[in-house]
Amino acid sequence: MIERGKPVRRIAVGAVIALIGVCIGCNHAIPRFGVGGRYEEGFDQFMRGRAGDMNVAVTSLEYVVSQDPTYKKSLTYLGRAYYQKGRYQDAFAVLQRALAVNKEDEIAWIALGVTQLRLNQTDKGIESLKGGITLASRVMVDGYHNYMYWDTRGLVSASMRRSAFLITKGPDEKDGIIQNTERLLALVDAEENFQRNTRIQNQEQYLGQ
Helix, strand or coil: CCCCHHHHHHHHHHHHHHHHHHHHHCHHHCCCCHHHHHHHHHHHHHHCHHHCCHHHHHHHHHHHHHHCCCCCCHHHHHHHHHHHCCCHHHHHHHHHHHHHHCCCCHHHHHHHHHHHHHCCCHHHHHHHHHHHHHHHHHHCCCCHHHCCCCCCCCHHHHHHHHHHHHHHCHHHHHHHHHHHHHHHHHHHHHHHHHHHHHHHHHHHHHHHC
C-alpha cells in the first residue's frame, strides 16, 4: 500500500523551506510590523555591517525603543548603530540607557567605552572598557547566547586580550584602543552571524529529513 502522506509532507516542508529562503534573501524589501518585526529588521540590517542599511537599522530600532525600550537588546543595538553613523553623542546617551536596563550587558559596556573615547572622555572610557572586557571574558564561552560552541577559532578571545593589553598602556594608546575595540566588536558580530546562520542551516536540514 502506498504511503501518500510522506511525499505530501515532504513537499510541504520543502515549500516552507524554499519560502523561508526567498524571504531571507529578499528581507531588505519586505516591510516588517510590530515591535518584534521592527526589531528583527533593525537587528538584521545592523548585523550585515557594511552590506546593511544603517539608516533602516536606526529607524527600526528607534521605533522599538519608543514602544518598549526593554525589548531584547534594542537599546544596545540602537546605540551601536548611532556609533556606526558617527553620532557619538546619541550613542553615548542610548548606551547609558541600555546599561540602566541591564548593567550586565558586556557589549553595551564595551560600546560605551569606545564611544566615550571618541568623545574624549578618555579616563571614563578606559574604565568602561575594563569593566566590559572583564565581563565579556567571563561570559563569552561555550554556551554564550545559547550557542553550543563559541569562538572556536579564538579570534574574539585574542582580540579581547589585545584590547586588555592596550588598555594597560593608558590614554597614550587611545587611538590603538579605539581601533582594536572596533575590531573586537566586529569580530563578535561576525561570530554571532556565523552561529545564527549555522543554527538556521541545521534547522533546515532537520526539517528536510
